[in-house]
Amino acid sequence: MNPTKREASHTFTVREHGTFLATRATGAAARTALAHQVESTAPVSVLTIDFTGTEAMTNSFTDEFLGKFYLSLAAGDVSVGGVELAGLNEETRDAVTVCLERRKQIAVDADTGELLGDAAFLIATYQYAQKLGSFRTATLAEALEISLPNANNRLKRLVEAGALRRDRAAGPERGGKEFAYRLPEAHQADTRA
Template identity: 65%
Template sequence: MKANKYLLTFPVSEPGTFLSTREAGAQKRSELETLLRSASPAHVLEIDFTGTEAMTHSFVDEFLGKLYVSLAAGDLQAGGVRLIGLNEETRESVAVCLERRKQFAVQGEDHMLLGDTNVMPDTYLQARQLRTFRAQDLAEVLGISVTNANNRLKRLVQAGALGRSRAPGPERGGKEFLYTLPQ
């Protein structure tokens, strides 16, 4: 595990490792949850799969699938999450798990979305281009309603692909948020 002021890296395994079983996935998730709870929520979390040769679907579901559920529920916090070091085989295992759970994740090296992405790639691409924006800004760029933009942004925040903070005093009343890419 490496940490700097803004980045927390969690290595999943040693080189040449084949990860299997729900029990092993639960153990790794527990290690990661402990690390996240002791770190500042401003950290961007990189989950590093470098060296992992392959993973079973049961391991990935127990480790990543349930981790993303905890992030979406607010039980765990991170300033952003990205997966790095995936090879073709491990990327496929992650994508299958996330599709089954109707979740998605950001692959760190190329900012590609993995999993249940349907309309999200265009949304994420525009968010990356805007860098810091409000839901209204994204809605205008995509030609969609603000409600639709808010729903998409909520999913991106839950996946750790975007950060969200309260925007200073909206003129129309109500809550308004600024969305940013994790650094």
């Protein structure tokens, strides 16, 4: 990352690849275009993947485009502060949900502030994060009455999906590493509206 460059939000418009999206080849081309845009605008604080104007997508397109993008994000191959999906209609939301559930992934719907995909056990965690804005693992574990390892596992999934950011916290009291978690800037604005 270039330290003189400020982090900015970036929007990737899926509609540029068509209104009815099908095939893995088309999904791979869209994912490659997304990766190039993110690399060329890095650092990106919040990436919005905008589906406005996209009428429908096949499961194969969605898996190749979005499913594999989220794998890259979780692996650390894509560096963005946060990710959100916008402009989903009923058809595209269904395709995204199927993809995410099959891959055991989650995503943030920018329009509703809700989690999509394999999110059933993460909903309370994300809702609590939305209320607090910034917190530590122990605070979450205590509030949800879960163990620290369970809280850490939930937070890891939310960070990998770009739903939360993780920052090193100053001076852990008990030794070791301690982190603070917060919503990406765009998600914070969504909860204030």
